[in-house]
Amino acid sequence: MDDLLEEIAQEIRRCRKCDLWRSRTNAVPGEGPADAAIMFIGEGPGAAEDKQGRPFVGPAGQLLNSLLLQAGLRRPEVFITNIVKCRPPQNREPRPDEVRACREYLDGQIAAINPRIICLLGRPATQTLLDPTASISKIHGQPVERDGILYVPLYHPAAALHRESLQPVLVEDMARLKSMLRERLG
Ligand code: URA
Numbered sequence: 001m002d003d004l005l006e007e008i009a010q011e012i013r014r015c016r017k018c019d020l021w022r023s024r025t026n027a028v029p030g031e032g033p034a035d036a037a038i039m040f041i042g043e044g045p046g047a048a049e050d051k052q053g054r055p056f057v058g059p060a061g062q063l064l065n066s067l068l069l070q071a072g073l074r075r076p077e078v079f080i081t082n083i084v085k086c087r088p089p090q091n092r093e094p095r096p097d098e099v100r101a102c103r104e105y106l107d108g109q110i111a112a113i114n115p116r117i118i119c120l121l122g123r124p125a126t127q128t129l130l131d132p133t134a135s136i137s138k139i140h141g142q143p144v145e146r147d148g149i150l151y152v153p154l155y156h157p158a159a160a161l162h163r164e165s166l167q168p169v170l171v172e173d174m175a176r177l178k179s180m181l182r183e184r185l186g
Contacts, residue, residue: 002034004112010107012085018101020086020094026053029105030081035063036113037185038073040064041106041129042082042121043156044094048086055080056157064121071181079113081106083128098161099128110149118149118185119177121143122156143180150184152177 009029015021028045031054042057056064068075076107086100094102098182106128110118120126123136130144130151144151155175160166 005034008108012140014175016096023089023180024086025050027085031068037081038117040119041125043096043124044084045087065071067174071178118151120153
């Protein structure tokens with residue numbers, strides 16, 4: 001990570017802008033190269049992530065790792081983070097005030113990395129960055145270009161763990177992502 005990203009990560013680890021700091025073990029700023037062409041943005045850390053201070057290291061992370069491989073990507077080449085950097089208690093969805101409080105960190109990371117493609121994992125990330133009324137079941141897999149960045153909403157891997165019928169859908173969307181990457185990044 002470069003200096004700016006590391007500075008943002010340090011701020012996140014000290015952050016007390018919303019109440020989630022009270023129950024965290026570790027904040028989870030995100031990880032990946034500062035010049036990543038692709039970012040993956042999830043909802044928020046779960047138990048395993050809170051324990052380790054790293055994103056997507058629990059069961060959803062295992063599935064994400066295999067989905068990345070299906071799209072021809074290796075985890076060390078993408079930047080992975082979440083819309084909130086501290087675990088919401090009982091893995092509840094982050095509240096709008098928590099997402100708002102954390103937003104400047106996410107915007108700072110996106111500006112520092114300047115990715116070509118942002119994959120939005122699940123409804124909360126999609127609604128936060130693309131469209132507050134978006135329905136993930138309607139727009140998953142459909143890229144939207146905005147300010148020179150291609151946003152690709154995808155089902156969250158945790159949703160596919162709970163609803164097995166979503167797994168082939170995610171696999172298909174990853175195959176489409178693979179051709180988008182080929183087109184856009186060569
Ligand atoms: N789910 C998320 O949205 N993010 C993580 O980091 C882990 C699970």
